[in-house]
Amino acid sequence: MSTADGTIRHDWTTDQIVALHELPLLELVGRANAVHRLHNDPNKVQKASLLSIKTGGCPENCAYCPQSAHHREVEMTRDKLMDPAKVIALAATAKTAGAERFCMGAAWRQVRDGKGFDAVIKMVEGVRALGMEACVTLGMLKPHQAKRLAAAGLTAYNHNLDTSPEFYGRIITTRTYEDRLETLATVRSFGIELCCGGIIGMGETIRDRASMLHVLATMDPHPESVPINALVPVEGTPLANRPRVDPLELVRMVATARLIMPASTVRLSAGRSALNREAQVLCLIAGANSVFYGDTLLTTPNSGIGEDAELFAAIGEPDRACMSASAA
Ligand code: SAM
Ligand code: DTB
Ligand code: SF4
16 A cells, blocks of 8 residues: 555545554544644634525525435425525624634525625625635536626635545436536636545445545545534434434544645544534544534534534643623
């Protein structure tokens, strides 16, 4: 097996990635931490705040997603696109609470030109004017739309592969893996950073997980940001009855992602609220260096700000929300 010594490589094979993933856990975490320290500040965990700017009623049929209009049994209030002024005000609040990045998600299959997209452009400009990084996830994107987002100062575009090319058809049939890759290439071609990762715990094999990581790690350059989500099983979705992933599986996934994409920001994303503080710390040691910060993700609960204050206190990073709360 070739080594994962912290060199930035784009020639990983799926077999090599499986072999890393299957290392004894302590060896895997130890190696991942060593590589993490070569490229990143091991004491720095970026806080990103997440907001659903348009909720529910999505025409895609992603099996995991409570926002799909195909899953009629999900209890979900559909909301139309939020007003930019409201979004920018929420971003300002998130900044005061310590968030450095503001991520906005819309339950769209694709961007349509018109009033809605004009409003998103205003949101991006407003968030950037606050001095925060801005990320949006809006579904599929055409080149002229990526160009407008880049001109508005967008830092990154989130568009997940979600799983391996082999397993993809079991999860989504309304669009293809190729569609996903095409949008990613479009985003890249306008100089916008890529935020691209996936979900574990949907019934995929370890090889599927490695195969998804293979697609990511053979991109040149690597996605700047790689969210690793653990499925949040939601009542009414086809994956409602999937068991929660073992936290140590998340640790393995994070560590493997860190080994093969040494300089990317690895985001410990959905599913974090099911981890105790110690499991989260283990993920951070294994190389995760960002979390979503705030009481909700898009539609499901996240680790609360209160719990995160404890987490950040435990790892020794001052938490501004906590400091301003105690100053009040
Ligand atoms: N509609 C856009 C799209 O699919 O690209 C953006 C919003 S979509 C909700 C963003 C990502 O959230 C998905 O790609 C998926 O990885 C993640 N996600 C959605 N539901 C989830 C769940 N129940 N558990 C874990 N991750 C989830
Ligand atoms: C990502 O990979 N995870 C975030 C963000 N990108 C947009 C979304 C998680 C959503 C979890 C389910 C929900 O809250 O609706
Ligand atoms: Fe729609 Fe995105 Fe949910 Fe799929 S993941 S149903 S595209 S909101």
